[in-house]
Amino acid sequence: METLPTILMLLAASVVSVIVFRSLDLPPVLGYLLVGTLIGPHAFDLVGGFAGAQHLAEFGVVFLMFSIGLEFSLPKLHAMKRIVFGLGLLQVLLVLAV
Numbered sequence: 210m211e212t213l214p215t216i217l218m219l220l221a222a223s224v225v226s227v228i229v230f231r232s233l234d235l236p237p238v239l240g241y242l243l244v245g246t247l248i249g250p251h252a253f254d255l256v257g258g259f260a261g262a263q264h265l266a267e268f269g270v271v272f273l274m275f276s277i278g279l280e281f282s283l284p285k286l287h288a289m290k291r292i293v294f295g296l297g298l299l300q301v302l303l304v305l306a307v
Contacts, residue, residue, distance in 0.1 A: 215256050222248060
């Protein structure tokens with residue numbers, strides 16, 4: 210698949226998913242994740258032959274981490290410290306046990 214049509218398809222699908230998810234009062238990030246899952250090589254494989262798909266996926270992860278960082282606040286984390294650190298410790302222990 211050629212580069213420009215692939216990028217335009219990803220962009221169009223992302224725009225549609227954001228519109229749908231905002232109308233459902235859901236975060237747009239969930240729409241991006243859904244589009245990536247459906248278009249990617251593990252579902253419909255629409256961008257499987259695209260050589261730059263790995264690079265776009267890496268940029269997507271970077272932008273996802275950036276958007277999470279924008280909504281991250283230390284006071285909110287401090288208020289939820291028992292839940293966050295308790296579940297984080299539980300996850301680490303479960304992974305180490307398996």
